[in-house]
Amino acid sequence: xxxxxxxxxxxxxxxxxxxxxxxxxxxxxxxxxxxxxxxxxxxxxxxxxxxxxxxxxxxxxxxxxxxxxxxxxxxxxxxxxxxxxxxxxxxxxxxxxxxxxxxxxxxxxxxxxxxxxxxxxxxxxxxxxxxxxxxxxxxxxxxxxxxxxxxxxxxxxxxxxxxxxxxxxxxxxxxxxxxxxxxxxxxxxxxxxxxxxxxxxxxxxxxxxxxxxxxxxxxxxxxxxxxxxxxxxxxxxxxxxxxxxxxxxxxxxxxxxxxxxxxxxxxxxxxxxxxxxxxxxxxxxxxxxxxxxxxxxxxxxxxxxxxxxxxxxxxxxxxxxxxxxxxxxxxxxxxxxxxxxxxxxxxxxxxxxxxxxxxxxxxxxxxxxxxxxxxxxxxxxxxxxxxxxxxxxxxxxxxxxxxxxxxxxxxxxxxxxxxxxxxxxxxxxxxxxxxxxxxxxxxxxxxxxxxxxxxxxxxxx
Numbered sequence: 001x002x003x004x005x006x007x008x009x010x011x012x013x014x015x016x017x018x019x020x021x022x023x024x025x026x027x028x029x030x031x032x033x034x035x036x037x038x039x040x041x042x043x044x045x046x047x048x049x050x051x052x053x054x055x056x057x058x059x060x061x062x063x064x065x066x067x068x069x070x071x072x073x074x075x076x077x078x079x080x081x082x083x084x085x086x087x088x089x090x091x092x093x094x095x096x097x098x099x100x101x102x103x104x105x106x107x108x109x110x111x112x113x114x115x116x117x118x119x120x121x122x123x124x125x126x127x128x129x130x131x132x133x134x135x136x137x138x139x140x141x142x143x144x145x146x147x148x149x150x151x152x153x154x155x156x157x158x159x160x161x162x163x164x165x166x167x168x169x170x171x172x173x174x175x176x177x178x179x180x181x182x183x184x185x186x187x188x189x190x191x192x193x194x195x196x197x198x199x200x201x202x203x204x205x206x207x208x209x210x211x212x213x214x215x216x217x218x219x220x221x222x223x224x225x226x227x228x229x230x231x232x233x234x235x236x237x238x239x240x241x242x243x244x245x246x247x248x249x250x251x252x253x254x255x256x257x258x259x260x261x262x263x264x265x266x267x268x269x270x271x272x273x274x275x276x277x278x279x280x281x282x283x284x285x286x287x288x289x290x291x292x293x294x295x296x297x298x299x300x301x302x303x304x305x306x307x308x309x310x311x312x313x314x315x316x317x318x319x320x321x322x323x324x325x326x327x328x329x330x331x332x333x334x335x336x337x338x339x340x341x342x343x344x345x346x347x348x349x350x351x352x353x354x355x356x357x358x359x360x361x362x363x364x365x366x367x368x369x370x371x372x373x374x375x376x377x378x379x380x381x382x383x384x385x386x387x388x389x390x391x392x393x394x395x396x397x398x399x400x401x402x403x404x405x406x407x408x409x410x411x412x413x414x415x416x417x418x419x420x421x422x423x424x425x426x427x428x429x430x431x432x433x434x435x436x437x438x439x440x441x442x443x444x445x446x447x448x449x450x451x452x453x454x455x456x457x458x459x460x461x
Contacts, residue, residue, distance in 0.1 A: 017052035020189030020421045021430045027058050035061050039068065046072055051105070052190050053181070059431040063438055066350050070343040074174055075109075079337065080166040081174075084115035088130060089171055092123070093178030096141040098414040101185050101192055102178060129161040133171060136452070140172070141179045142411075144451035145318070145383050149458040156459070165456070169336040172452045173344070180445040186413035187405075187437045189421065242360045242427050248396050249369050261390055269391040270317070270380065276395075277381045280403045318384045318450065325446055329453040344449075351442035354435065360427045371439060373397045378410055378443035384450065399424070409437065410444045 016023025027036060029050065036058050043054045046068070057064045073079075075086050087110035094102035107120060119126040123134060132155055139147050155163045163171070184190070261269070323329075325348065334341030352375060359365045376386060377394050398406070402424040408416050425433060 017055035017191060018189045019191050020418050021056070021434075025430050026055060029055075032058070035065075039064055043068060046076070049193065052193055053185065056188050056190060056434060057184075057438075059434045060354060060438060063347075063350050063354060066343075066347045070340075070347050071177070073340065073343055074170075074177060080164065080170045083113040084110055085130070086170075086174060087113065088115060088119060088126065089133070089174045090178045091120075092130070092133070092137050093141070093175045094182050096137060097179065097182040097186070097412075099182040099185055101190060102182060104192075127161070129163065132161060132163075133175075136172070137175055140175050140448050140452060144448045147451050147455045149455050152455050152459040165460075166336045168456070169333055169340075172449070172456075173333065173337065173340060176445045176448040176452070179448060180441045183409050183413040183444055184437050184441045186416040187409035187421075187440060188434060189416075189418060241425075242362065245370075245397065246359060246362065246365065249366075252369060252393055252396060256390075261392070263387070266387065266390055267385075270385045270389075273377070273380050273391040273394055274317075274383060274385075277377070277403075277407065280400070280407050316383075318382070318454075320379075320384060320386050320450075323450065323454045323457070325450060328457060329449055332453055332457060333449075344445075348442050348446055351438045354438065358432075360429065360432070369393070370397055374406070374436065374439050375443045377403070377406060378440060379447055381407060381410065382447040382451075384447055406436075406440060409440050 016026055018026065029040065032040060039058060039061055040050055040054070044050050054064065054068075057067065075090075076083070079086075081089075087106045090106040091103050091110065094106065110120070111117060119130075123131055136147070136151060136155065139151070152168070155168060156165065325345070330341045330345050332341075333344065352371065355367050355371070357364055357367065359367060359370075372389070373394050376389050376391070377398060379386070380391065380394070401420075405416075405420045405424045408420060421433065425436075
């Protein structure tokens with residue numbers, strides 16, 4: 001019948017919601033528990049689809065519930081910005097990391113809520129008010145430590161194209177949300193859905209389930225895509241990796257109990273870790289030009305992540321004791337965009353405190369030390385320091401392959417590869433690697449917010 005009518009029937013290009021996680025190891029729709037089923041139903045009712053981000057994030061339903069609630073509020077509930085502006089800002093933010101998956105989703109949503117199609121021809125076709133947001137977008141995405149109160153003043157005092165404080169807070173939260181979601185999308189290898197660009201092919205399946213033309217499009221068949229050390233027979237080395245990590249955690253706890261480093265030594269260890277983080281890079285790290293389809297949604301395509309201490313440039317350390325989310329950022333957001341501060345705070349806390357007290361096959365494990373090391377390492381890369389944390393623990397708990405993955409996903413997520421995903425924590429469950437990505441998402445979002453909100457606070461005072 002297909003041949004007779006000349007109808008081209010698409011078939012999925014990938015298998016499952018993630019290129020990194022075998023489909024059989026994800027949560028299968030129809031096999032979910034009651035809480036997951038409710039989340040799936042709510043997602044479908046809100047988005048009109050069950051997207052692949054949800055199908056991967058549902059490994060951690062408590063977090064997913066908070067994430068969906070926050071995203072729904074930002075995009076659809078009462079707020080300072082009109083609906084089409086919200087989706088366009090999502091497009092601008094995702095485009096900075098060449099995340100065509102998120103860009104395409106929000107292009108459809110933008111049109112659905114009545115957005116002007118001409119704006120999609122390029123940022124220069126959008127209103128000047130949105131164009132003015134481009135500078136803040138690129139700094140938040142790549143070098144948030146450069147944001148000053150002068151940047152904020154420029155947006156708030158541009159006569160007829162000016163932003164109100166409430167509008168700017170809404171925009172900043174949207175930008176940081178989608179920069180971080182781009183990190184999750186690349187970090188977990190999210191595949192496009194069948195109805196999205198890059199999610200389908202019209203070629204018939206071959207005997208081996210792929211053909212040579214698929215290879216040229218970057219698809220190498222199920223076996224290669226899903227051949228993962230996580231699902232293979234445990235090697236002695238990778239099993240020892242888990243045992244060694246647990247032993248280091250135990251030793252560090254004993255050292256904590258016995259002696260505490262001086263404030264001077266703690267500061268020295270932070271500066272050392274911050275300096276060393278500059279030199280963490282992948283052998284696959286190379287510049288790649290964004291496609292026109294994505295780059296038209298932002299300006300200055302050459303502007304990207306740069307380590308803040310390179311070439312002798314020095315930025316003062318951001319001390320959390322002087323400006324923190326809990327004591328400063330939370331109340332500012334809640335005052336200018338009611339309820340959002342509470343939603344973000346809940347999401348940060350769930351991601352930071354989430355634990356099942358397991359590590360690979362080991363149960364009844366206190367993972368708080370490891371979670372804190374991951375969170376603080378991300379903030380350290382952004383120059384953010386906690387005076388009460390011993391940064392010497394990071395090198396003990398995070399090996400080089402893990403650091404490479406973290407830095408790539410957080411700073412240049414579009415360069416994340418399956419090899420990087422496979423190379424760290426080789427005997428841990430995929431759900432645990434997704435858990436890591438939740439920490440990366442929220443720590444990155446909070447870091448960006450801290451720099452932007454501090455600049456806004458300085459402008460206000």
